[in-house]
Amino acid sequence: MTEKNIKIVSFLCNWCSYGAADLAGVSRMEYPADIRVIRIPCSGRMSPKFILSAFREGADAVWVSG
């Protein structure tokens, strides 16, 4: 199965996208299970180092969302 092999490291802002993800759950919307969420206090917390490191650790993609 190809699905298993994809991992998207997702850095989500606690106040915005993380909340949207919660709401998507409450609304029982379905979406691909490829994302792995890392909660950050604000998208300002992001640093290029995290993105590079995610790729280095085998991420297939990185998603940063404020």
Next chain:
Amino acid sequence: MLTLSEVQNITGEKGNFQVEILKKPRYVREDRCIACGACTEKCPGKFEDGYNADLKTRTAIYVEYPQAVPLKYAINPAACLKLTKDKCGTCQEVCPADAIDYTMTEETVTIDAGSIILAPGFKPFDPSRFDNYQYSKFANVVTSMEFERMLSATGPTMGHVTTFPKVPANPKKKKDKLLAEKRKDPKKIAWFQCVGSRDVNKCDNPYCSSVCCMYAVKEAIIAKEHAGDGLDCSIFFMDMRTPGKEFEKYYQNAKDKHGINFIRSRVHSVVEDAETGDLHIQYADEMGQIIRETYDLIVLSVGLEISCETRAFAEKFNIDLTESGFAKTGSFEPVATSRDGIYVSGVFNNPKDIPESVLDASAAASAAGDALAEVRNTLTKEIPAVPETNVIGDRPSIGVFICDCGSNIAGVVDCPHVTEYAATLPYVTVAEETTYACSQDAQDKMVEIIKEKGLNRIVVAACTPKTHEPLFQETLKSAGLNKYLFEMTNIRNHNSWVHKNNPDIATEKAKDLVRMAVAKAGLAQPLKEEKIQVNASVMVVGGGLAGLTAARSLASQGYETHIIEKKDTLGGEALKLWKTAQGEDVQEHLSALIKEVQANDKIVVHTNTTLEGVDGFVGNFTSTLNTDGKTTELEHGLAVLATGAKALETTEYSLGQDERIIRTLDLDRLFRENDPKLDQVQSAVFIQCVGSREPERPYCSRVCCTHSVENATALKDKNPDMDVFILYRDIRTYGERELLYKKAREKGVIFIRYEVTDKPKVTVEKDFVAVTVKDHVLNQPVTIEADLVTLATALVPRKDERLANFFKVPLNDEGFFVEKHAKLGPAEFATDGVFVAGSGHYPKPVNEAITQGRAAASRALTLLAKKDSLFTSGTIASVDVQKCSACGVCVSICPYNAPSFMTEGRFEGKADINPVLCKGCGLCVASCRSGAIHLRGFDTNQIFSQIFALGETG
């Protein structure tokens, strides 16, 4: 909080009311319901979904809407098959939390209250009785409330605007099916304003509902954004009323940028095309031409109405109402009803938009609190704290708790397997599975396990930390652990709920998430929340109505308050006013208020005083005052900025060249002094929007229409033979001020509308002042020979950039203060501990300035009341001075001004972060070139640990 409850009776008086409340059964136990929604899936009972404007049905067991508080399901007894016919019972069977209880009955509770606040709200006008618009017959005539839901992404049409919206999405009846087939994306939508407002012919609502113009503009813009530029939106209106802050610009943008058509006309009737369902309308344009048009959808902008129930309620409890059914309140006590000790907020206290409702609510809370000031804190109880175990230096010993959330998680994710897996992770001592981690018994058990196994880090894999993190942190505290030794991961909202058709993948994902959380928890450190010292005194800048009101309220709650006034007297611009919109004498009330303030020993008045500098932050400000050249320092914890606005100085319309041309406030003076000059006037002209709603000052000054209408009526009262003209662009007598406009017309005041591109011309002649204006009915220029011309000049803020800089608060382009949140934070700034009131925020009449003054005091009180238990957050940034290179990037980048350079000591010049101001966003951490800043709780190594943990299995 009592929901599903009705007040049955109020007895007693201010300070000692007994309120009898009928609590209706929910049939769902609030203490057990976890709002998983399993009950709704098979519920056979259906009824109309009021939240979605009845455009769809909902099940008999329901939650009002996803953000409802409390988020607990309820059963509608009229729609439930178990309760009506004793059939079914499915919800009880499927409920994983055993929360359903069909045996609940009504109960009556009596509570003692010192003050009462009424906020019953309004009901949207029902246009069914308007036969000319055929709302109940024509499928494509909808109300604005219905349209609002159609625009919503979570609404009945998922945000897709379509015709025949009232026909069910998946129709079952043959008739509905036929209509549904005709469905199309509308190409032309029209809004009809003032449906159920400003109308005494078809309904009895003479007032303006205040909010419809703005919401219609908003709906049109959003509809266009959804559908693209091909959509044609037209708004049919009488006067465009956008007098709120930033509203006028929004309206102009709707016209210029979004291409929305604004048509000044009241449409007479609507005819439906029997075949297509399209709607044909006929209207007269401004030139009197009859125009025929066809629209796909017509939205009726329905007004706000007070329900019969609310009226009956008010009557029963001796609350005086206005003729239109709103609570009667005075301009100087704008949230107090006629019954002492009972206060009011929201639309029941006159039609209003969100920010005014929020201000009303804060003001009502302050008024209710003032009445109870003496007994404050006499009934509070303290919770004893458990001493904290020191875990620094100890090897991590992690406890992992995996929550099944009934079947919500366990139904998809293989929880036993995840638990087993968690036990194998590094540093994990215990891994437990629980049915409901948030239940009281699970919490007690967690405390027990922590103590028994000597755990020092806890991971909970359950729902969202946004709602449940505080609960688990409390559990840690009661087990003697620092609450930051906790990590939560979301295997419900982000996993089981959204991947329910892929249990294997969901289980794998849950394992990944748990592994990441464990890795991060291993690095968690106990964090300290530092106590914030709050100086319990407040500085109010500005001694006008808003400032005086705020000071009076704060002082009556026992807090020392300083009023800083630049002039030698208190009162501000209100000293120049004659009467309020309700006809009250301003000077009489104002002097009473000033006397009260001067007599209050908690209030120190500093007149002839300016502010020279401000240092510090919330709880600890030090301000430098200059009184007649003498400098003093004032220490205070909070500040209220109430600097007001003043009438525009202008030379437009020959102002200043002739004494017969004056400003509104000059006319007020003539009235106040009962000047004999007024008796000589035979012809008076008012010119509106002098300096307002123009490119230079693109806002509406809000107060001028009502003021001129009122003064024009007063001139007519003085001499009914006088010719009185008001030259205007839109008359904006919002709310019940509309009644003044109606009265003025009845008394014979003549209203002539002009266009901003063709303004009136004023020329001074020897015997009169000639005012020439193009009449909008005749479309011809007319010249009025006036002997008094009153200019309604714009209200301009002080635009005090220095003051704004002192407190680091923003000003908008026009110089008004920018509040924390346009809707939800209208009396406070984003800067903690600084509040705003009065016309410095936006022009406002007497009652609104007082409301905001009270609201600012109320917001300040929420901080003062907590002053002994105010702590900084633990998850904030701190600087490693050894690594800091003093480059200053953090100082300049922080949106909250938390970092600064140390000015003394060993590390002079290095950055230091004020824990009180830091919000923990991490911007400085990411920007620090030296890696000297750490964000506790989200430190770089913790985020790396999560990334690495993800990489481990591959």
Next chain:
Amino acid sequence: MGNLLEHMGVDRDRIHFSWISSAEATKFVDVVKEISEKVRALGPNKKFVKDYSK
């Protein structure tokens, strides 16, 4: 950031930035689907991955 990664041989479609408000669940789902589709089309990332066997 995208340019840097591209320079290093990582495909632009492997890095996404977005802004979603907490009320926009639908948008959230749409973005996840979009990213997921793009990344699946690209297949697993091989560039720049630390090789644990070394």
